Structures are given as C-alpha cells and as structure tokens.
Amino acid sequence: GKHGTVLDSGTTYAYLPEVAFIAFKRAIMKEHNSLKQISGPDPNYKDICFSGAGINVSQLSKSFPVVDMVFESGHKLSLSPENYLFRHSKVRGAYCLGVFSNGRDPTTLLGGIFVRNTLVMYDRENSKIGFWKTNCSELWERLHVSDAPPPVPSNSDVTNLTKAFAPSIAPSASQQDNIHQ
Numbered sequence: 001g002k003h004g005t006v007l008d009s010g011t012t013y014a015y016l017p018e019v020a021f022i023a024f025k026r027a028i029m030k031e032h033n034s035l036k037q038i039s040g041p042d043p044n045y046k047d048i049c050f051s052g053a054g055i056n057v058s059q060l061s062k063s064f065p066v067v068d069m070v071f072e073s074g075h076k077l078s079l080s081p082e083n084y085l086f087r088h089s090k091v092r093g094a095y096c097l098g099v100f101s102n103g104r105d106p107t108t109l110l111g112g113i114f115v116r117n118t119l120v121m122y123d124r125e126n127s128k129i130g131f132w133k134t135n136c137s138e139l140w141e142r143l144h145v146s147d148a149p150p151p152v153p154s155n156s157d158v159t160n161l162t163k164a165f166a167p168s169i170a171p172s173a174s175q176q177d178n179i180h181q
Contacts, residue, residue: 003107005071007129011111015102024067024099031065040096041089049088049096057082060095077131082116
C-alpha cells in the first residue's frame with residue numbers, strides 16, 4: 001500500500017520514488033564540477049560515487065551542496081552532505097550517494113543516513129516528528145562527563161531545532177521541482 005514517508009533508523013540508506021530520486025540526483029550532480037565520478041565499491045551495484053572531495057568529512061560541504069527535501073506539507077528537511085553520502089570503502093577520499101531509487105514504489109524511506117548528527121523527536125501524542133541538528137560525538141562527551149549536570153541547550157542549540165511537522169505524503173512527480181538545493 002501507500003505509506004507516504006517512513007522514517008526508519010533500522011535502514012541504513014534512503015530510498016525515494018524514482019521521480020524524486022532523479023530530482024535529488026540532479027541537484028547533487030550539477031554541483032560536483034571539481035569531482036571525478038568513479039565506480040562504486042561493489043561492481044554488482046550502480047552506486048554513484050565521486051573522488052576528489054578529500055578525506056575529512058567536515059570538508060564535504062566544500063564539494064557537495066546542502067539539499068532541501070520539501071514535503072507535500074511544505075515543510076523541508078535540510079540535508080548536509082553527511083546526510084546523503086557514505087565513504088567509498090575502496091578509494092580513500094571518495095564518497096557515494098546513500099540515496100537510491102525506490103523504483104515505482106511511492107514510499108519514501110528515510111534511513112539512518114538522513115539523521116546522522118540529528119536528534120529526532122517523536123511526538124506520538126500529536127503525530128509529529130522534529131529534527132534537531134547537533135554534533136552527536138560532542139553531545140555524547142557532554143552527556144558522559146562524570147558528576148556533571150546534564151547540558152542545557154544554548155541559544156544557538158535552540159535555533160537548530162526545526163519545527164515539528166506531521167508525517168506527509170512522499171514527494172511525487174508533481175513535487176519533483178520542490179527538491180532543490
């Protein structure tokens with residue numbers, strides 16, 4: 001059946017309906033001028049990979065754009081490169097798209113890659129999901145200092161909290177232009 005958008009932290013990557021995937025791929029491909037497209041780590045798959053972005057993940061934003069995924073409700077989820085790329089396992093400094101086509105299935109499946117360095121708030125009572133961009137490694141260290149009180153979000157942390165929104169229908173052919181950078 002039609003599931004709209006499913007947020008599944010147990011799934012590694014993200015899967016979009018074909019038309020939405022093509023729009024997503026176009027948004028990425030038009031920005032990779034300085035990178036070389038290479039084969040993926042497994043010849044059995046047609047991964048879209050690039051070399052030349054550097055070995056430091058924090059430098060990815062110099063080569064790859066932030067992409068806004070706009071849902072039918074009008075809410076958007078901004079994705080930094082770490083939220084849609086994975087490291088190429090055989091080529092140092094190369095990365096591959098972690099977003100794939102779901103073919104004709106209209107379901108959008110957002111896996112763990114989309115919520116890297118993001119705290120996810122599940123408001124089951126109001127049927128909403130909220131996203132808070134954070135540095136999870138730093139947060140982990142702040143939370144595990146012995147005898148330290150729990151951290152209080154700073155004003156800059158609070159601005160990272162995106163507005164919670166109700167689940168919506170997955171991007172479709174009519175929304176293909178809404179996936180933009």
